[in-house]
Amino acid sequence: MKKVSLSLLYLARPGVKAGIMKKLIIILLFFSATPDVVAQPSDLHLLKLRMESTSNDTLRVLMLDSLSLEFSEIDPDSSLLYADQEIALSRKLNFRLNEAFAMNNKAYALLNMGNYPAALKVLLSAFQIAEDKASEKKIIPVKYRNFGGINLSDETPETYRLQILGWLHFNTGVLYENANNPEKELMHYSRSRQLAEQTKNLSLIGVANMNLGRLYLLLKNLDSALICETKAYEISTQLGVLEYNGSVLLNLGRIYLARGDKEKAIEFIQRAIAASEKQKYLRGVIAANLLMADIKMKENKIDSGYHYATAALKIAIQLGLPDLLLRSYTAMADFYKKMNNNDSIVKYQSLVIKIKDSLFNAKQARQFQNIDFDEAQRQQELAEAKKDYKNRLQRYMLIAGLAVVLFAVIILWRNIVNKQRSYRQLKKQKEETDFQKMKVEQTLEELKTTQSQLIQSEKMASLGELTAGIAHEIQNPLNFVNNFSEVNAELIDELDEEAGKGNLQEVRVIIKDIKDNEQKINHHGKRADAIVKSMLMHSRTSSGQKELTDINALADEYLRLTYHGFRAKDKSFMAAAKTDFDKQIEKINIIPQDVGRVLLNLIHNAFYTVNEKAKQNIPDYEPTVIVSTHKTGDKVEISVKDNGGGIPKKVLDKIFQPFFTTKPTGEGTGLGLSLSYDIVKANGGELKVETKEGEGSEFIIQLSNKQE
Secondary structure, eight states, X not given: OOOOOXXXXXXXXXXXXXXXXXXXXXXXXXXXXOTTOXXXXXXXXXXXXHHHHOOOHHHHHHHHHHHHHHTTTTOHHHHHXXXXXXXXXXXXXXXHHHHHHHHHHXXXXXXXXXXXXXXXXXXXXXXXXXXXXXXXXXXXXXXXXXXXXXXXXXXXXXXXXXXXXXXXHHHHHHHHHHTTOHHHHHHHHHHHHHHHHHHTOHHHHHHHHHHHHHHHHHTTOHHHXXXXXXXXXXXXXXXXXXXXXXXXXXXXXXXXXXXXXXXXHHHHHHHHHHHHHXXXXXXXXXXXXXXXXXXXXXXXXXXXXXHHHHHHHHHHHHHTOHXXXXXXXHHHHHHHHHHTOHHHHHHHHHHHHHHHHHHHOHHHHHHHHHHHHHHHXXXXXXXXXXXXXXXXXXXXXXXXXXXXXXXXXXXXXXXXHTSOGGGHHHHHHHHHHXXXXXXXXXXXXXXXXXXXXXXXXXXXXXHHHHHHHHHHHHHHHHHHHHHHHHXXXXXXXXXXXXXXHTOHHHHXXXXXXXXXXHHHHHHHHHHHHHHHHHXXXXXXXXXXXXXXXXXXXXXXXXXHHHHHHHHHHOTTOOOEEEEEXXXXXXXXXXOHHHHXXXXXXXXXXXXXXXXXXXXXXXXXXXXXXXXXXXXXXXXXXXXXXXXXXXXXXXXXXXXXXXXXXXXXXXXXXXXXXXXXXXXXXXXXXXXXXXXXXXXXXXXXXXXXXXXX
């Protein structure tokens, strides 16, 4: 999915009709002479000639951007060439934001050429420019933002920068889509749509919704996918920019196919073919034909399937883009499998293997991952550097304040020394007062130190509660990794034996098994990695930075870990741990380490109280802890409910006070609920309790549902 040129960036605001690229070319061709003259160039050849002949470097930047865009889908090499020229000229003119947007063009060209590591590297460089507010200092002059009588001069430098940042996030999402990383794909597309809505860029809102719809379809969230694609279709129709209508129609066809409505799906796919052909969007033509080929093959309509597959292959060969060739060759291989034509199967599978190796081979994958990891490290180091700078600034301010105080004390002392003897008694009294003040401050510091130590002890105690649960949780994925690794070792021996025999068919089967096992190893390795990260997140000091968090996943994780922690300490411990999560809750903006500590404390207390009640041997009593979530308006509620002994009314008003505890001496510090209450308040929420003595308690955390 390609993006829209910087030249069109301004044509997507509300109330402004978006012109097509040809109109922009007309304007650019004759703008330097007079902005009121309109001519009709026949094709891009005139634009290239005009660019080569003009001495206006600002116009050349805009023309290079348009040329790079126009060649992005049909000739990535040319697109890359013009993007590099635009980068060099933008640097010369110190148009930093135009340089960033030209990098966006360059990254998309590299992506289409199959060079994902290079594309990622270019995008990361562009982000460094676009995320820096200093890049707003020099932008395209206002007079170049008055095209064809459409006044766009009210565009602020900040809006200009944020729109470019939105397009960078969009193309980064496209890159991670090709690299099969849906988590980061979702993050970048969502950020792109957020910036588009913030800057009221309808064009970017449309394409962001289009690709989000395709991602939600991949994640089998059909309702969200349909909402996004419908929104994208409405916006493209509203703007009159029909170039990607074919892609939107194709995605709608895919959604209805996934919902089991084949008739409606085929209708949308055929409309997608017609729309893409009309707009000469060849990538869309290929994708729609391949989907129709797959449908016909599954219906056993071999001739029709072959017709659509060959139509797609012909255009893919014409474009020569690796990802499109890969999909087309795969479709042809599937067709010949149906026909049992072994020679053709081998031919197309060989082409598939060759394309895969060139598109994203192991070396490229490692390069991509290394670049991605380095960027994550850079961001972390940057955050730590900012934090260190802030701390140093605070220390300097404190030292300066102390110096001022010290200077004042010296002046005061000198004045007192020069006073007459009649003031000696007053001086003695003041010195005594200062001494008492020093003692009070010293005592206060000791109390603060003691309080910090107690809080840290409480945190370490909660970490100890998690240790056994973490060990239990991490053992399962490690067992899977070990088992599948041993199986792969045996399969490799078999592969070597079958390859020696020349048994190609068996070799393919074994290779597929090895690949499947490798995916399982990778999956369970990531599980173990996620568990370790969760433990590290809990143990490290909170950075105080809020981030979008899946509250259902956080609650489920701490419920399981706390339960296993109890089981590890007391093998006789038995309790039912139940969940009731509201699936409609989106990610909310919180400090996950802090809220995790609150959940850990509340769940730990719930298991403790049901376990104590179970020791009373009450007939038919089943200890139960229920963790649930619920969305109410702009609030999200997290409930931890137990059927333990409840809280007596006489102590209910004291449970959130520091150092108050109902547990026996040595089993609790009395800081857990007090810290939990403070943490929830710091996250803009509320912590409430409902209890009935002898029947149980329910602690309710209320947090804001806003995502900003």
